[in-house]
Amino acid sequence: MPQEALAHGVLKGVGDFYAGLLHPIVVPAELLAIAAMGLLVGRSGLATCRRGIPMLAAGVAVGLGLASVVTTSGTTTPLVVAALVAGAIVTADQRVPPWVAAGLAALAGTALGIDAAPEAKSHIAAVTSGVATIVGSTALATIIAALALRVEKHWQHVAAQVAGSWITAWAMLYFAYQLALLSR
Amino acid sequence: MTAALSGRSTAVRLLAALVVAILGWVVPAAAHEVRPAYLQIDQTDDSHYTVLWKTPLLSGMPLPVVLRLPDDVKHVVEPLERPLPGSILQKRVISAPAGLAGRQIAFVGLQATITDVLVRVTWLDGRQASAIVRPSQPWYLVPAEQSFWSIAWDYTALGINHILYGLDHLLFVASLMLIVRDWRVLVKTITAFTIAHSVTLALATFGLVTLPPPPVEAMIALSILLVAAEAVRMERGKVSLTITWPWVVAFGFGLLHGFGFAGAMVDLGLPQRDVPLALLFFNVGVEIGQLMFIAAILAVACSARLIFTSGRSMRIAAAYGIGAIAAFWVVERLDAIFL
Structure with a gap:
C-alpha cells in the first residue's frame, strides 16, 4: 500500500515537530482511523467523547513507546480494522457504550502510535516528534468529535453517515487489495 | 587515603590524556584551508563579462580545480594567468549571449579538496549576488533576475x-x-x-x-x-x-x-x-x-x-x-x- 511506504519519514525537511504533528494527517490510514474514531465518539454522545478522546491520546502515547520494542511493519491493518468497525457503526447510525468506544479508540491510538513512530536522529528529536504526533492526532480527533457532536439537522445526520460509509468502503477496499495480493 | 588519592590522580591523568587525544583527533580535522578560492564576474555590457579567478597555492602547488563555465560561453579574451604571492590570478573576458542568470558554473575537482570558493557576481544595473561554494556541492547557480x-x-x-x-x-x-x-x-x-x-x-x-x-x-x-x-x-x-x-x-x-x-x-x-x-x-x-x-x-x-x-x-x-x-x-x- 502506498501509505505503508509513506508511513515513515513521510515529511522530510519540515523539522521534527511538524513531521510529528502532520504525520497523522498525511498518512491516509492514520487519517482515516482518526476521522472514524472522531465520528464514532462524537455520534455516541458527550460521555463517550470524554472517555474516547483521552483514550485515543493515551493509546498514541503507548504506541509510540511500544514502537521501540515491537516491529513497526504491519500496523496499517489494525488501524484499518479500527476504522472499518467505527465507520460501520457510524454508517448504521448506532451508538456504542462509552467503554466500547474508549477501547476501540485506545486500540486505534496504539496502532497509530506504533505506525507513526519517528525515525529520529536523537532522543530529543524522537520526543519532540512523538509529542507532536500526540498533539496532532488528539487535536484532529477533538475537532471531528466536536463537529459530530453538534449534528442536529437531518442533512447533517445524513452527511455523518455518508462520511462513515466512505470510511467503511475505503477500509474494505484495503482488505480486498490485500486479498488480491495474497492470491497472486 | 593515599591509595584513593593515587587512584584519583590516575583518573585525572587518564582524563587529561583522553582530552589531549580527542583534541589531537579533532583539531587536524578542523584545520580547514583558510584561504578560499575567489571568483568574481562583472557584467560589462549585455552579453560580456570579465571573470577573475583566483586560486590559492597549497604548499606551492596550484589548487587542482578547473573552472567550467556554461557550454555556450565563448572566450573573448583567453585566460591570462598571473602568479601572485601564495595564489594564482586568472583573468578573462567572456561572451554569454544568453546571459549568465539561471546558469550553472562548476568547479571541477573542488569536491576532492577542502577549499571553499567565494563567488561574487555584479550586473550592469548594480545588482549583486554572492555565495560561498563548498566542496560538498561544487557548483554555483547564478541567480536569475527576480520578478x-x-x-x-x-x-x-x-x-x-x-x-x-x-x-x-x-x-x-x-x-x-x-x-x-x-x-x-x-x-x-x-x-x-x-x-x-x-x-x-x-x-x-x-x-x-x-x-x-x-x-x-x-x-x-x-x-x-x-x-x-x-x-x-x-x-x-x-x-x-x-x-x-x-x-x-x-x-x-x-x-x-x-x-x-x-x-x-x-x-x-x-x-x-x-x-x-x-x-x-x-x-x-x-x-x-x-x-x-x-x-x-x-x-x-x-x-x-x-x-x-x-x-x-x-x-x-x-x-x-x-x-x-x-x-x-x-x-x-x-x-x-x-x-
Whole structure:
C-alpha cells in the first residue's frame, strides 16, 4: 500500500515537530482511523467523547513507546480494522457504550502510535516528534468529535453517515487489495 | 587515603590524556584551508563579462580545480594567468549571449579538496549576488533576475516559514489568547501586536534602529513568561493592566518581537533593489502564518470546550506549560549573553 511506504519519514525537511504533528494527517490510514474514531465518539454522545478522546491520546502515547520494542511493519491493518468497525457503526447510525468506544479508540491510538513512530536522529528529536504526533492526532480527533457532536439537522445526520460509509468502503477496499495480493 | 588519592590522580591523568587525544583527533580535522578560492564576474555590457579567478597555492602547488563555465560561453579574451604571492590570478573576458542568470558554473575537482570558493557576481544595473561554494556541492547557480511576483512569493513563504518555526512568537500569541476571551478584544490585540512588530521590523530592516539580537531574544522569552504568568493570575481572579487591556501589552511586546523578526530577515538576506517589497511580503507572510496558527488554536480550543468542562484547568495547565518553556528560554538566553 502506498501509505505503508509513506508511513515513515513521510515529511522530510519540515523539522521534527511538524513531521510529528502532520504525520497523522498525511498518512491516509492514520487519517482515516482518526476521522472514524472522531465520528464514532462524537455520534455516541458527550460521555463517550470524554472517555474516547483521552483514550485515543493515551493509546498514541503507548504506541509510540511500544514502537521501540515491537516491529513497526504491519500496523496499517489494525488501524484499518479500527476504522472499518467505527465507520460501520457510524454508517448504521448506532451508538456504542462509552467503554466500547474508549477501547476501540485506545486500540486505534496504539496502532497509530506504533505506525507513526519517528525515525529520529536523537532522543530529543524522537520526543519532540512523538509529542507532536500526540498533539496532532488528539487535536484532529477533538475537532471531528466536536463537529459530530453538534449534528442536529437531518442533512447533517445524513452527511455523518455518508462520511462513515466512505470510511467503511475505503477500509474494505484495503482488505480486498490485500486479498488480491495474497492470491497472486 | 593515599591509595584513593593515587587512584584519583590516575583518573585525572587518564582524563587529561583522553582530552589531549580527542583534541589531537579533532583539531587536524578542523584545520580547514583558510584561504578560499575567489571568483568574481562583472557584467560589462549585455552579453560580456570579465571573470577573475583566483586560486590559492597549497604548499606551492596550484589548487587542482578547473573552472567550467556554461557550454555556450565563448572566450573573448583567453585566460591570462598571473602568479601572485601564495595564489594564482586568472583573468578573462567572456561572451554569454544568453546571459549568465539561471546558469550553472562548476568547479571541477573542488569536491576532492577542502577549499571553499567565494563567488561574487555584479550586473550592469548594480545588482549583486554572492555565495560561498563548498566542496560538498561544487557548483554555483547564478541567480536569475527576480520578478515582482517571484520576490512576493519568496518573501511571503519566508515570512510564513519564519513564524511557523518561531516557536517563541507562537507561544507569545498563544499566551495572549489565554487572556483574551472576547472576539473583538482578540482582533484588537492581534492587530496591536501586528502593527507593533511591523513598525520595528521596518525600522530595524532599514537600519534606523538597531538592537543587538541576544538581549532582544532574552526579552522576547521574558515577554512570554510575563504574559503566561498573567494568564494564571487571571484564572485566579486577579486584575492587572495585561488582563484589562491586553492589546496595550501586545503592542508593547510586539515592538520587541519585531526586532526578532528583523534579525531573522537580515539573516535571510534582502534583494539589493527591492528591500521595501521584500519587507512588505515578509511581513504579509508573518501575518498569514500567525492567522493560520490562531485559526488552528481556536478550532481546537472551541472543540475542546464543547467536549470537556474543565476549561479552566486546561487553560491553567497551558499557561504553566508555556511559562515553563519561556522560563527555560530566559535562563538559556541570559546564559548566552553573560557566560
